[in-house]
Amino acid sequence: MRSSLEYRASDGQLYAGWVTTTATQPAGPGNDWADVAASESSLRRFLHGLPGVDQVGAEQRAAGLGTRSIKTSAKAFAIDLAISMVDLTTLEGQDTPGKVRALSAKAMHPDPADPTCPSVAAVCVYPDMVATAKQALGSSGVHVASVATAFPSGRAAMDVKLADTRDAVAAGADEVDMVIDRGAFLAGRHLQVFEEIAAVREASGPAHLKVILETGELQTYDNVRRASWLAMMAGAHFIKTSTGKVQPAATPPVTLVMLEAVRDYREQTGQMVGVKPAGGIRTSKDAIKYLVMVNEVAGPDWLDRDWFRFGASTLLNDLLMQRTRLTTGRYSGPDYFTLD
Amino acid sequence: MVSTTSTGARSAFEYAPAPESRAIVDIKPSYGLFVNGDFVDGHGRSFKTISPSTEEVLAEVAEADEADVDNAVKAARRAHSRVWGRMPGKERAKYLFRIARIIQERGRELAVLESIDNGKPIKETRDVDVPIAAAHFFYYAGWADKLEYAGYGTESLGVAGQVIPWNFPLLMLAWKIAPALACGNTVVLKPAETTPLTALLFAEICQQADLPAGVVNIITGAGETGRTLVSHPDVDKVAFTGSTEVGRAIAKAVAGTEKRVTLELGGKAANIVFDDAPLDQAVEGIVNGIFFNQGHVCCAGSRLLVQESVADDVLARLKRRMATLRVGDPLDKNTDVGAINSAEQLAKIRELSEIGEQEGAERWSAPCELPDHGFWFAPTIFTGVTQAHRIAREEIFGPVLSVLTFRTPAEAIEKANNTPYGLSAGVWTDKGSRILKMANALRAGVVWANTFNKFDPASPFGGYKESGYGREGGRHGLAAYLKGRSLR
Numbered sequence: 001m002r003s004s005l006e007y008r009a010s011d012g013q014l015y016a017g018w019v020t021t022t023a024t025q026p027a028g029p030g031n032d033w034a035d036v037a038a039s040e041s042s043l044r045r046f047l048h049g050l051p052g053v054d055q056v057g058a059e060q061r062a063a064g065l066g067t068r069s070i071k072t073s074a075k076a077f078a079i080d081l082a083i084s085m086v087d088l089t090t091l092e093g094q095d096t097p098g099k100v101r102a103l104s105a106k107a108m109h110p111d112p113a114d115p116t117c118p119s120v121a122a123v124c125v126y127p128d129m130v131a132t133a134k135q136a137l138g139s140s141g142v143h144v145a146s147v148a149t150a151f152p153s154g155r156a157a158m159d160v161k162l163a164d165t166r167d168a169v170a171a172g173a174d175e176v177d178m179v180i181d182r183g184a185f186l187a188g189r190h191l192q193v194f195e196e197i198a199a200v201r202e203a204s205g206p207a208h209l210k211v212i213l214e215t216g217e218l219q220t221y222d223n224v225r226r227a228s229w230l231a232m233m234a235g236a237h238f239i240k241t242s243t244g245k246v247q248p249a250a251t252p253p254v255t256l257v258m259l260e261a262v263r264d265y266r267e268q269t270g271q272m273v274g275v276k277p278a279g280g281i282r283t284s285k286d287a288i289k290y291l292v293m294v295n296e297v298a299g300p301d302w303l304d305r306d307w308f309r310f311g312a313s314t315l316l317n318d319l320l321m322q323r324t325r326l327t328t329g330r331y332s333g334p335d336y337f338t339l340d
Numbered sequence: 341m342v343s344t345t346s347t348g349a350r351s352a353f354e355y356a357p358a359p360e361s362r363a364i365v366d367i368k369p370s371y372g373l374f375v376n377g378d379f380v381d382g383h384g385r386s387f388k389t390i391s392p393s394t395e396e397v398l399a400e401v402a403e404a405d406e407a408d409v410d411n412a413v414k415a416a417r418r419a420h421s422r423v424w425g426r427m428p429g430k431e432r433a434k435y436l437f438r439i440a441r442i443i444q445e446r447g448r449e450l451a452v453l454e455s456i457d458n459g460k461p462i463k464e465t466r467d468v469d470v471p472i473a474a475a476h477f478f479y480y481a482g483w484a485d486k487l488e489y490a491g492y493g494t495e496s497l498g499v500a501g502q503v504i505p506w507n508f509p510l511l512m513l514a515w516k517i518a519p520a521l522a523c524g525n526t527v528v529l530k531p532a533e534t535t536p537l538t539a540l541l542f543a544e545i546c547q548q549a550d551l552p553a554g555v556v557n558i559i560t561g562a563g564e565t566g567r568t569l570v571s572h573p574d575v576d577k578v579a580f581t582g583s584t585e586v587g588r589a590i591a592k593a594v595a596g597t598e599k600r601v602t603l604e605l606g607g608k609a610a611n612i613v614f615d616d617a618p619l620d621q622a623v624e625g626i627v628n629g630i631f632f633n634q635g636h637v638c639c640a641g642s643r644l645l646v647q648e649s650v651a652d653d654v655l656a657r658l659k660r661r662m663a664t665l666r667v668g669d670p671l672d673k674n675t676d677v678g679a680i681n682s683a684e685q686l687a688k689i690r691e692l693s694e695i696g697e698q699e700g701a702e703r704w705s706a707p708c709e710l711p712d713h714g715f716w717f718a719p720t721i722f723t724g725v726t727q728a729h730r731i732a733r734e735e736i737f738g739p740v741l742s743v744l745t746f747r748t749p750a751e752a753i754e755k756a757n758n759t760p761y762g763l764s765a766g767v768w769t770d771k772g773s774r775i776l777k778m779a780n781a782l783r784a785g786v787v788w789a790n791t792f793n794k795f796d797p798a799s800p801f802g803g804y805k806e807s808g809y810g811r812e813g814g815r816h817g818l819a820a821y822l823k824g825r826s827l828r
Contacts, residue, residue, distance in 0.1 A: 052770045054790050057621025067463060069358035069673035077353060260620050295353045296664045303353055 032269060033233040040191040047190060047229060053221035053257055062252035068292045075288065079323045080118055082287040082315075083110060085305045087145055087276065089124040089313050090340075091152075091244065097132045100125055102340045104136035111320050112338070114327075120316065121305040122175060126151070127168035134172035145175035145210070149200055152214075152243035154179040158196065165203040176200070177210040179243060180227065182217045190230060197234035210238035210276055210309075215254045216246040224254055228261035238274035244311065249279025255290060259298040272301065278311025284322040287315060355666075358673040360462045365453045367537065370400040373408055373560060374543035376415035377553025382408045387562065389536055392459035393670050393679035393714040401536050404559040409528070409568045412557040416499040416526040417574055419554030425496050425524050429485035436481030436521060438549040443474040443514075446545065450538055454510055455670040457537040459679030459715070460633055462671050472795055473514035476813075479797035480522035483818060487523065490815050493824020496524030497600060498576035500821065501569045503590075504539075505582040506532035506681050507636040507737075512581050513539055515812050517556060518797075523821035525577065526555045530569055532582075533562040534682050567593070575599060579820065581638070584735075584761075584806050602810025602820045604638065604802060606735040607763030609784065610756035611641030611792060614749075615650045617768035621790065623657045626741070629766060629792040631665060631677055631719050635739040636685070638807075639764035641792050643732060644721075645752050648745045655723065655743065662706040662719050669711070677739060680715040689717050689738035696722045696731035701742070727758055735761070749774065753781045762804025766792045785811070 036046045070078055088107045090099060104123050111117035122143035123133045133144045146168035150156035156164075165176055178200045184192045201209050211231035215224050231239050239258055242249035255277045262273045275298070281287055287310060294302045302308050317337045325331050370386065372379045382402030389398050404412070424432070443450065450473075451465035460469075487494040500520045504512040509531055520527050531539035543558045559565060563586070570578045571593045577600045580590050584605040594601050611629045613622045629641025646654050670678035680686040697703050701722040710716040717738055725732050725742040732742045746752040756765055765784040767775055779787040785802045788794060795801070800816035802808060810820050 051617070051619040054618035054621040054770075057618060057624055057790060061621070061624050067467070067673070068355065070355060071358045072356045074354060074356040081353075291353065300352060 036233060037191065037194050040189070043190045043194060043230075044188070047226040050225055050229060053225055055221055058221055058256055059253045062256045062293065065256075065293050065296060066252060066289045068289070070288050070292065075322075076326050078288045078291050079284060079319055079326065081303060082284070082291060082310065083319050083323070084118040084121060085309050086120040086316050086319075087122045087124045087278070087309045087311045088120050088316060089244070089278070089311055091124070091126060091147060095126065095129055097129070099340070100129045100132045101136045104133050104142070106316070106338055106340050107142045108137065108140045110316055111323070114324075117320070117323065121309055124177065124311065127164060127171065127173070130168050130171035130173045143174040144172060145177055146171070146173035147177045147179075147243075149178040149196075151177070151179050151212075152245040154181050155183075158199070161196070162199060162203045165200050169203070169205055169207045173207050175208045175210060176204045177212055177240060179212045179214060180231065182214050185218065185223070185227060185230075190226075193227075194230055194234045197231055197236060201235035208237040209235065210240045210274075211236040212240045212243055212278075214243055214246055215241045215250075216248045221253065221257050224257045225261055228258050229265070232261070232265050232273050236273060238276050238309070240276040240278055240311065242277075242279040242311075244279035250277030250281055250311075252289060252293065256293055256297060259293060259302070262302070263298045272307060274307040274309065275302070276309040276311055281310055281312050282314050282318065284315075284318050287319065355674050357669070359669065360452055360455075360671045360673055362452060362456065362671065364449050365456070367398050367453070367456075370402075371536070371540050371560070372402050373404055373412070374540065374546075374556070374558040375408070375412045376419075376557065377547065377551075379543070384408065384561070387533065389457060389534060391456050391714070392534075392681050393711070395713055395715075398457060398537065401540075401560045403561040404530075404565045404568075406568050408559060409565065409572060412528045412559050413499055413501070413569075413572050413574050415554035416528050416557055419552055420496070420498055420524075420526040423552045424521070424526050424555045425498070427524070429487060429494075429522075429524070432521060432524065433481045433484035435549055435551050436477050436484060436518065439545060439551070440474045440477035440481060442545045442548055443470065443477060446541075447471070447474070450510060450541060452671065453541055454538050455678070458506065458509060458535050459670050459681055460636075461675040461678040462673055463675065464633060468795075469508055469511045472797070473511045476511075476514040476518045476797045480518040480817075483519075483815075484522040487818065487822065490818045490822075491824075492819045492822040495823040497821055497823055498525060499574060500525045500527045500577040500579060501572060501575035502527055502529040502579045503566045503570060503582065504529065504531055506535040507633060507638070509535040510538040510542065513542055515581075516579050519812070519817045520577075520579070520821050521555065523818060525821050526557075528557045528559060528569060528575070530559050530561060530566050533560075536560045570594065573597075577601075577821065579810075580604070584808075587808060600820070602802075602812070603808035604810070604812060605763075605806060605808040606737075606761055607638045607640065607803065607807050608643055608733065608735055608759045608761045609639055609641045609764040609766065610643045610645050610752075610759075610782075611766035612746075612752050612756060612768065612778065613644065613646045613650070613654055614752075614767075614769040614771075614774065615647040616770045617650075618770060618790065619650065619654060619657060622768040623654065623661050625766060625768060625790070625792040626658055627661055627665070630741040631662075631739050632793050634677055634680055634717070636681060636737055637793065639786060639793065639801075640737075641764075641766050642736060642741060643756075644741055644743045645746050645755055646743065647752075648747055651745045658721065659704065659706075662721070665706055665708065665719055667706075667708045667710065667716065667718060677719055680717050680738060683715055685737065686715040686717060689736055689740060692731055692734060692736045693720060693740055696725070696729065696740075696742070699729045699731070701725045701729055701731060727755060733759065749778070753778065757781075757783045760806040763802075763807035764788065
């Protein structure tokens with residue numbers, strides 16, 4: 001049975017190819033969406049049966065939400081919430097254990113001078129740095145997220161991608177951030193993408209799976225909506241905009257389309273999927289605009305680090321500066337916040 | 341998920357009040373008339389203008405009597421024959437550009453004043469009314485020295501008597517004054533009785549721009565003042581935006597005279613959503629179509645025609661979206677829907693809504709708390725409406741949407757056109773060919789495709805049937821103020 005909002009007037013089928021699903025079953029390959037994923041053509045029919053996205057309208061809505069004025073107590077609430085949602089990220093060739101340990105320290109105590117400042121949600125690193133991060137974070141509750149599946153391009157054989165994933169999980173990753181095969185998606189091989197996500201989900205075991213769509217390469221909002229549904233149906237716990245290695249990375253309208261997708265998915269299946277914009281979000285002002293969008297598009301249930309994350313590195317210090325300004329009434333210089 | 345500190349998660353994200361400061365506007369206790377470049381006392385009585393969101397009295401405003409109207413028309417005539425009518429277009433353009441700039445520079449002041457006097461949210465006055473008003477002056481300033489290329493001649497008509505409504509006080513003023521002045525006419529403009537303040541501030545802007553005396557005259561008053569103005573024998577051109585009822589009276593009053601007339605009247609626009617529409621954006625368009633400016637929009641999408649196969653889905657999405665609309669203090673930057681403009685209009689909206697219920701339509705209002713003082717009406721939709729219902733036929737001019745369904749494109753066209761009005765329409769579909777077919781078939785002056793309530797000075801605007809005649813905006817808007825060619 002589909003779950004429904006109380007004002008849903010009828011239980012009629014919404015889109016072509018719709019199937020009834022069971023809210024109590026866990027998301028994952030082979031159960032809820034078996035009919036849809038039975039063949040390339042049924043999957044394609046379903047994804048192309050989703051309502052389209054009008055580019056101008058979506059951008060206008062995102063811009064409109066961006067004009068909300070969040071002040072005083074609302075701003076303080078939003079800044080603490082945003083800090084708690086940061087996936088503090090370092091994904092560089094030059095990463096070292098020292099760098100990852102420093103980042104982990106920052107993740108646990110973003111503002112060493114203020115114990116009331118929340119910790120961030122997770123530290124996000126390459127698989128070979130997972131063990132270091134895990135050790136540094138200990139039992140702090142800050143998660144270790146690892147990118148995997150031949151991040152960032154995803155151009156590798158399937159067994160390599162799965163080995164990459166197992167490696168990260170074995171080293172202690174709580175969360176796996178995989179990339180989809182954009183080439184396959186753009187070539188219309190949706191089933192291949194679906195099966196890859198499902199296989200990675202299985203290889204991730206207990207770790208939560210975030211699926212990176214790399215929306216900057218998918219280009220159209222219609223593609224973003226279809227890829228979002230594809231990932232959710234294949235078992236994603238989170239859908240994530242970008243690797244951060246491609247421009248544009250996260251944008252408000254792309255995130256809007258993904259928030260609409262998770263909202264609609266819950267309405268259909270009863271299952272919540274998280275959203276993670278990543279890359280390009282640098283200021284508190286931007287972060288607050290995203291939270292307004294979460295609040296008004298997906299709904300307040302998503303205002304939680306379990307359901308919304310920011311993939312970012314420089315954002316955290318701006319949040320901390322704004323937080324300090326709100327508590328002390330003055331701005332302090334960047335030298336009062338740690339650089340990692 | 342374990343966390344070391346409380347994230348405050350799932351407690352509500354309540355937006356703290358974010359009021360725009362009133363300090364920027366200086367509302368005088370009383371206002372006179374702006375005639376021949378100066379503010380003068382009227383001979384008649386005065387009336388009060390109030391803030392519809394609080395019912396607070398803002399100012400006393402003079403009510404122009406017959407003698408006042410006559411003085412204003414005389415001043416405009418003098419200015420036309422001695423100065424403005426013979427000034428080269430490129431010189432007139434300089435004044436219009438200057439006015440446009442000053443509107444931008446004093447944009448915040450105009451926006452705050454408009455919100456206070458009209459009740460509409462600051463978000464809209466700031467982002468729509470004021471910028472588009474400035475854009476109209478910029479646009480027609482550009483035409484002033486290029487009239488010979490427009491195809492309507494270059495000779496001005498003379499004195500224009502202009503009467504504007506209360507829903508977009510400054511913007512409608514700009515729609516009227518900018519093309520009139522660009523073509524070399526002088527104007528006597530009467531703003532609506534409930535919203536005179538931004539027009540009077542505009543009079544100050546004319547002084548600031550050193551506009552020659554008498555080119556723009558602003559006279560305030562109610563229906564009687566308007567009647568006196570449009571029937572004044574020395575007025576060459578009458579331009580009116582407002583109700584069809586008053587428009588009809590004006591058409592009768594000027595029949596048999598040499599006066600030129602343009603009328604922009606009521607509407608009952610169909611917003612048509614096909615099953616292949618981008619639904620989330622269509623919902624935004626429906627909301628924007630009927631709840632923008634509290635539904636006080638002549639081209640509002642007040643009839644939603646939704647294809648039956650997606651009707652339930654669209655309605656569920658629409659109600660969810662409506663529940664996020666923030667109704668309240670017009671000066672709060674987060675307010676989406678402001679106050680109803682007057683007690684009179686509120687009574688009319690209530691009356692028609694009650695009739696809708698009596699006729700058997702199902703009423704649903706967004707859950708929202710309305711302030712204790714002032715005039716308020718929650719965003720409302722009626723489902724199960726048929727063409728026979730009065731709420732599907734009469735203009736409510738408020739935040740009330742009538743929802744009808746259709747099965748085929750032919751039925752959508754038939755229902756959309758089955759109204760005495762014909763100002764605007766909206767079409768939502770991913771199919772480009774269908775958009776073109778619908779646009780040709782709909783008898784409406786403006787057809788929006790996958791959007792709604794978009795206004796641009798370069799785009800002509802006007803109605804079919806009882807929605808009026810003549811076009812405002814764009815090159816076509818020049819025709820209403822030039823002698824060259826008769827209006828069609």
